[in-house]
Amino acid sequence: MGEILKRFGISIGEKLLKRFDRLIKEQGYSNRSEAIRDLIRESLVKREWIKGGEVVGAITMMYDHHKRELVDRLLDVQHSHHNLVISTQHIHLDRDNCLEIIAVRGKSKDIEKLYHSLRSQKGVKHTSFTLTTTGRNL
Numbered sequence: 397m398g399e400i401l402k403r404f405g406i407s408i409g410e411k412l413l414k415r416f417d418r419l420i421k422e423q424g425y426s427n428r429s430e431a432i433r434d435l436i437r438e439s440l441v442k443r444e445w446i447k448g449g450e451v452v453g454a455i456t457m458m459y460d461h462h463k464r465e466l467v468d469r470l471l472d473v474q475h476s477h478h479n480l481v482i483s484t485q486h487i488h489l490d491r492d493n494c495l496e497i498i499a500v501r502g503k504s505k506d507i508e509k510l511y512h513s514l515r516s517q518k519g520v521k522h523t524s525f526t527l528t529t530t531g532r533n534l
């Protein structure tokens with residue numbers, strides 16, 4: 397179902413607008429409207445996160461599976477937070493390194509705790525977290 401589109405004007409400095417146009421061109425936007433809509437959505441998602449609402453996201457971890465007991469510890473952490481973990485994907489990058497992508501859903505504070513428990517494990521080389529929304533409020 398199509399939503400009614402509203403138009404509004406924006407006053408913006410010439411230099412800032414030029415920089416914005418260059419940025420969105422690099423990012424592949426065909427017009428300003430879609431870029432501005434995405435910026436607004438991003439702000440709303442960040443606010444959901446800050447307010448402690450239910451969010452979804454993906455935690456990625458890169459680690460050497462030869463590190464003693466690391467795999468067990470990572471699994472223990474995930475099992476302790478099984479209510480937040482939707483699914484995991486494990487990729488054997490090479491002989492030593494593994495990439496794990498964990499899809500999560502829950503209260504932002506709980507997910508933050510899970511993320512920090514995983515990233516602080518000795519032997520984890522790199523982690524990142526991508527936040528998005530359940531989509532219900534957008």
Ligand code: NI
Pocket residue numbers: 461486487488489493494495
């Ligand atoms: Ni592996």
